[in-house]
Amino acid sequence: MARSATSARGGPRERDATQGGGDEANADGASAGPPALAVEGLTKRFGEGDDAVVAVDDVSLSVERGSVVGLLGPNGAGKTTLIKCALGIVIPDAGSVRVFGTDVRDGRRAAYADVDAMLEGARNDYWRLTVRENLRYFATISGVDPDSVAARHERLLDRLDLADKADTPVRDLSRGMKQKVSLASVLAGGAELVFLDEPTLGLDIESARTLRAELRRLAAEEGLTIVVSSHDMTTIEAVCDRVVMLSNGRIVADDTVEALLGAAASDAVRVASPDLTPETVAGLRERFEVVGVDREATPPAVTVAAGGDRLYDLTDALRAAGVTVSDIRTVQPDLEEVFLERTGSGLGGASQ
Numbered sequence: 001m002a003r004s005a006t007s008a009r010g011g012p013r014e015r016d017a018t019q020g021g022g023d024e025a026n027a028d029g030a031s032a033g034p035p036a037l038a039v040e041g042l043t044k045r046f047g048e049g050d051d052a053v054v055a056v057d058d059v060s061l062s063v064e065r066g067s068v069v070g071l072l073g074p075n076g077a078g079k080t081t082l083i084k085c086a087l088g089i090v091i092p093d094a095g096s097v098r099v100f101g102t103d104v105r106d107g108r109r110a111a112y113a114d115v116d117a118m119l120e121g122a123r124n125d126y127w128r129l130t131v132r133e134n135l136r137y138f139a140t141i142s143g144v145d146p147d148s149v150a151a152r153h154e155r156l157l158d159r160l161d162l163a164d165k166a167d168t169p170v171r172d173l174s175r176g177m178k179q180k181v182s183l184a185s186v187l188a189g190g191a192e193l194v195f196l197d198e199p200t201l202g203l204d205i206e207s208a209r210t211l212r213a214e215l216r217r218l219a220a221e222e223g224l225t226i227v228v229s230s231h232d233m234t235t236i237e238a239v240c241d242r243v244v245m246l247s248n249g250r251i252v253a254d255d256t257v258e259a260l261l262g263a264a265a266s267d268a269v270r271v272a273s274p275d276l277t278p279e280t281v282a283g284l285r286e287r288f289e290v291v292g293v294d295r296e297a298t299p300p301a302v303t304v305a306a307g308g309d310r311l312y313d314l315t316d317a318l319r320a321a322g323v324t325v326s327d328i329r330t331v332q333p334d335l336e337e338v339f340l341e342r343t344g345s346g347l348g349g350a351s352q
């Protein structure tokens with residue numbers, strides 16, 4: 001066995017922690033009752049004096065049942081620490097955490113009964129057991145009769161493209177498949193709130209797409225509440241109803257994906273032309289904010305912040321510089337741009 005999977009009822013499970021109840025989640029995703037997660041004034045500091053790092057700085061947020069909320073931020077923004085505080089793995093210096101209405105300080109066991117987590121790609125599956133045996137095992141330590149959730153397991157195997165590997169020992173699977181088994185194991189017992197820290201880390205494009213689709217389905221059809229952290233904005237954009245952007249431990253934006261993208265300035269224009277030489281681009285830089293240059297493209301392209309009337313100035317400048325435009329289009333804002341606008345720095349180019 002890879003690692004002991006102690007059932008630690010009373011604490012949330014990161015693969016080897018606990019989960020209670022086997023009830024199917026609320027099928028319509030209705031948000032009756034208290035939120036799945038309510039965090040108030042959460043603060044966590046590491047270190048002392050000049051070396052102190054405030055990893056989570058007075059963060060408050062609420063996650064409704066059946067919703068998918070993404071935590072988006074660059075390396076070191078505080079995503080993992082926030083999740084670990086919410087799970088009671090890291091004890092915050094200040095603030096409170098309520099899970100399905102229960103303050104975790106009043107009773108960890110009750111608070112985390114329906115919670116599970118996959119932290120940093122959870123690698124704790126039992127490699128000598130087959131995929132299906134892992135699912136049955138993790139359902140069992142969740143206090144669920146594996147036979148009663150066999151249909152759920154088959155569906156998970158099917159949806160995550162693991163069906164033909166169901167009877168293969170996990171050790172014989174590729175890394176991406178192992179990661180999908182980890183996710184399936186997290187979901188095997190019927191948790192109602194799951195935390196997924198970087199679930200697509202290291203997955204190939206196809207596997208990441210499959211995983212994203214399954215997460216959406218679980219939320220939409222089974223009312224699962226998901227808190228997913230990533231610096232991969234593709235995952236966040238595709239999966240989440242709402243995005244909480246973190247920078248230096250603080251929330252810099254908290255809204256639906258649509259609202260965040262809608263509010264972002266969409267004044268960038270991409271111009272493609274075979275005449276875009278380093279000299280013509282340098283000329284443009286003198287008058288405009290050049291956001292990016294793509295010399296590898298055929299023809300080369302330049303992205304310029306030139307919305308509204310500035311667009312006419314740009315086309316005039318291009319004409320004057322003898323640049324014949326092959327293609328010109330506005331650039332749709334993405335979450336990276338939203339983050340940039342709010343913080344002045346990027347997400348670290350970490351999208352997959």
Ligand SMILES: Nc1ncnc2c1ncn2[C@@H]1O[C@H](COP(=O)(O)OP(=O)(O)OP(=O)(O)O)[C@@H](O)[C@H]1O
Binds near residue numbers: 054080
């Ligand atoms: N156990 C620890 N001891 C000291 N500092 C820590 C510890 N855990 C996290 N930190 C610091 O807290 C800050 C937030 O880290 P955290 O891992 O929560 O960020 P993150 O957004 O999850 O980053 P990543 O995307 O790289 O996982 C960082 O500056 C990190 O170095």
